[in-house]
Amino acid sequence: MGVTLDLSRAGAVTPVRPNLSGLTRPALAAALVDAGVASPEKARMRAVQAWRWIHHYGVTDFGRMTDIAKETRAALAEHFRLDRPEVVERQVSRDGTRKWLIRMAPGVEVETVYIPDVGRAGALCISSQVGCTLNCTFCHTGTQALVRNLTAAEIVAQVQVARDDLEEWPSPKEDRRLSNIVFMGMGEPLYNLDAVADAIDIIADNEGIAISRRRITVSTSGVIPEFQALGQRTQAMLAISLHATNDALRDVLVPLNRKYPIAELMAAVRAFPGLSNARRATFEYVMLKGVNDSPAEARALVQLLKAIPAKINLIPFNPWPGTDYQCSDWGTIEAFAAILNRAGFASPIRTPRGRDILAACGQLKSESEKLRASARRSTALPPDA
Ligand code: SAH
Ligand code: SF4
Numbered sequence: 001m002g003v004t005l006d007l008s009r010a011g012a013v014t015p016v017r018p019n020l021s022g023l024t025r026p027a028l029a030a031a032l033v034d035a036g037v038a039s040p041e042k043a044r045m046r047a048v049q050a051w052r053w054i055h056h057y058g059v060t061d062f063g064r065m066t067d068i069a070k071e072t073r074a075a076l077a078e079h080f081r082l083d084r085p086e087v088v089e090r091q092v093s094r095d096g097t098r099k100w101l102i103r104m105a106p107g108v109e110v111e112t113v114y115i116p117d118v119g120r121a122g123a124l125c126i127s128s129q130v131g132c133t134l135n136c137t138f139c140h141t142g143t144q145a146l147v148r149n150l151t152a153a154e155i156v157a158q159v160q161v162a163r164d165d166l167e168e169w170p171s172p173k174e175d176r177r178l179s180n181i182v183f184m185g186m187g188e189p190l191y192n193l194d195a196v197a198d199a200i201d202i203i204a205d206n207e208g209i210a211i212s213r214r215r216i217t218v219s220t221s222g223v224i225p226e227f228q229a230l231g232q233r234t235q236a237m238l239a240i241s242l243h244a245t246n247d248a249l250r251d252v253l254v255p256l257n258r259k260y261p262i263a264e265l266m267a268a269v270r271a272f273p274g275l276s277n278a279r280r281a282t283f284e285y286v287m288l289k290g291v292n293d294s295p296a297e298a299r300a301l302v303q304l305l306k307a308i309p310a311k312i313n314l315i316p317f318n319p320w321p322g323t324d325y326q327c328s329d330w331g332t333i334e335a336f337a338a339i340l341n342r343a344g345f346a347s348p349i350r351t352p353r354g355r356d357i358l359a360a361c362g363q364l365k366s367e368s369e370k371l372r373a374s375a376r377r378s379t380a381l382p383p384d385a
Pocket of ligand 1: 136138139140183184185186187188189219220221240241284285286315316317318319320
């Protein structure tokens with residue numbers, strides 16, 4: 001009985017063809033050999049060809065790989081996929097910010113946000129997980145349970161979707177609109193480092209999407225044990241979500257601080273591979289009214305970062321339904337920034353972007369889920385219709 005059942009279940013599962021967009025160069029060559037699409041001798045050459053079509057031209061159809069023999073293209077299509085995930089919703093803000101709700105699989109949706117005039121030309125804010133296991137008290141994503149880690153293909157797909165919409169294929173070397181990538185969407189990238197590192201290898205490759213590692217920033221709430229691996233494997237830029245200058249407060253705002261307190265965090269940043277005045281760490285500091293925004297805290301921040309090549313990014317708090325926090329007054333934020341500037345820190349205030357389409361930091365996903373839910377309610381359909 002049990003055996004019959006097992007067999008029938010095995011028969012019902014169609015093996016999923018892997019999406020080639022998520023394979024690094026060596027993995028791509030190996031996959032072609034494993035699938036019998038290329039001989040071990042020809043695998044590297046085939047991988048170079050396929051790579052260019054996928055990551056330089058952005059093709060989603062094996063049929064367009066015109067320098068690859070027809071039979072080989074057919075074999076590729078039989079074993080692999082190249083399609084994009086579904087874009088469920090696309091919004092453009094008055095300020096030019098674009099947001100896509102992307103469905104990776106049923107129930108696995110992420111939001112990706114493009115912000116023009118940030119970095120060299122424009123930055124794409126991408127997600128590494130659906131939901132988050134950490135519970136930073138000011139973050140809306142933190143109120144959602146982790147659904148799952150994204151795969152490398154799903155991380156790369158966010159860049160591809162943005163490139164499709166910005167009409168940036170073949171991948172331009174100059175005059176590009178998408179010039180920077182920040183892992184500041186949903187999730188804690190250092191809890192999904194394997195996929196994040198593979199995705200960075202793919203995105204940074206010079207014969208493809210070609211976004212330099214120096215223009216890729218990974219933001220973490222402070223998962224210290226992964227810092228060395230992050231630096232060594234990705235050579236990406238580091239951003240730390242600091243938000244407080246003493247452990248008592250940071251314990252509350254970023255509960256991971258109880259495990260990795262500020263002194264240890266600072267030591268880990270100092271030891272981050274490749275940190276220098278030309279490659280500074282960014283410290284993110286969310287401005288919460290009456291919580292962490294006093295002049296004394298600005299001075300404490302200066303003391304804390306004195307010996308570190310650092311930039312500070314002040315983020316006005318973006319409120320969400322149900323939060324007790326409020327954004328600091330503009331004058332308070334400016335006074336805070338002035339203290340940092342006087343001490344020699346570049347400390348731009350991150351102007352909230354895309355608030356009209358709920359694309360600002362900490363407003364991602366659940367907010368639009370709520371809106372969709374209320375839209376469903378207003379059409380008076382049963383919830384699962
Ligand atoms: N998990 C990672 C990366 C994603 S969060 C991290 O915590 O660093 C990206 C940034 O947005 C973090 O600095 C986070 O603290 C900040 N953030 C989260 N919620 C916010 C909110 N409601 N308003 C402003 N910034 C917020
Ligand atoms: Fe997770 Fe970052 Fe939000 Fe904290 S701030 S809950 S680590 S996404």
